[in-house]
Amino acid sequence: MVIAIGGLVVAVGALVVAFLSWRSAHSSARIARRALEISEAEHNQRERERSARARLAVDAEVVNFEPDEHGVLWLRGVRMLLVRIELTNTGDRNAGRTTVAVAFPLAVEKKEFIRWCNATEDMLPDDPERAARVGDSYVLRRTLAEVGRGLDETLFASAYVARTPLGEVVDFPLRVRVPAEGAEGETVVDLPLKLGRPP
Numbered sequence: 001m002v003i004a005i006g007g008l009v010v011a012v013g014a015l016v017v018a019f020l021s022w023r024s025a026h027s028s029a030r031i032a033r034r035a036l037e038i039s040e041a042e043h044n045q046r047e048r049e050r051s052a053r054a055r056l057a058v059d060a061e062v063v064n065f066e067p068d069e070h071g072v073l074w075l076r077g078v079r080m081l082l083v084r085i086e087l088t089n090t091g092d093r094n095a096g097r098t099t100v101a102v103a104f105p106l107a108v109e110k111k112e113f114i115r116w117c118n119a120t121e122d123m124l125p126d127d128p129e130r131a132a133r134v135g136d137s138y139v140l141r142r143t144l145a146e147v148g149r150g151l152d153e154t155l156f157a158s159a160y161v162a163r164t165p166l167g168e169v170v171d172f173p174l175r176v177r178v179p180a181e182g183a184e185g186e187t188v189v190d191l192p193l194k195l196g197r198p199p
Contacts, residue, residue, distance in 0.1 A: 054095035054183040056147060057088045060102075060176045060191055063156075064121070072169050072194045078109050080160050082121055083191075085176055087153040095147040096181030102157045103137040103175040109160035111138045117158045131159075137175075147180065167199040 064082040065073045073081075083102065089095050104114055114131035116124050131138040140157055147153050164170050174191040 052092035054089050054093055054147065054149070054180060055091035056095060056098070056178055056180055056183050056187045057090055058176060058178050058187045058189045059086045059088075060084065060174070060189045062191070062193065063119075067194075070194070071192075072196045073172075074196045074198045075161060075164070076198065078160055078163055080113075080121060080158050082117070082119075083157045083159075083174065084119075085155045085157065087147050087155075087178060089147045089149050089151060091149060091183070093182060094149050095183045098144045098147050098178060098180035098183075100142045100144070100155055101177045102140045103134070103177070104131065104140070104159050105137055105172055105174075106133075107162055107170065107172060108138060109162045114138055114140050114159040115157070116140065116142055117156050119154075119156055121156075121158055123158075161195060164195050164197040166197050169194050169196040 061084055062073065062081050063084045064080070065075065067073050085100060085102065087098070087100070108114060111131045111133065116129065118124065129141060131140040133139075138159075142155060144153060161172065172193040172195045174193060176189040176191070177186060178188075179186040
């Protein structure tokens with residue numbers, strides 16, 4: 001009888017050890033599954049971040065003169081044109097270093113007067129960048145550290161326009177180019193302006 005009880009105690013002990021081993025293995029498997037899920041989620045997040053792109057929408061317009069029904073800006077004498085450039089990032093991430101380049105035709109009064117300014121046409125004293133001749137235009141550049149996702153950036157550029165011949169209409173095309181790090185290509189906006197001097 002003592003042997004039977006001893007055998008029973010050994011059997012119960014073996015069952016307890018087996019149960020504890022099974023429970024430990026089950027717990028380890030659950031922890032391993034959870035660690036794998038976390039690792040997969042982190043990997044998927046990194047892939048989304050890697051494939052995310054900034055998308056810049058650019059709008060540009062002359063804001064201090066209204067064109068007539070034919071799109072002609074009628075100017076008397078030498079006048080300053082104020083161009084508003086609005087950048088909006090509609091993408092999935094911030095755009096990195098962004099360059100805004102505004103190309104003015106050579107028909108400006110003086111390239112020295114092509115400047116970045118504010119909405120009231122005051123020159124920006126802290127912006128030393130000047131326009132440089134590139135081919136058949138003067139190009140004014142400005143670099144932004146970044147354009148945040150869902151945020152708008154508004155810039156103003158100005159140039160004095162030379163007097164056009166009396167009663168004539170001349171083409172005055174402007175082009176705004178905006179390449180940005182992390183964005184889907186370069187954004188380009190053309191403003192096919194026409195200037196005239198009323199008779």
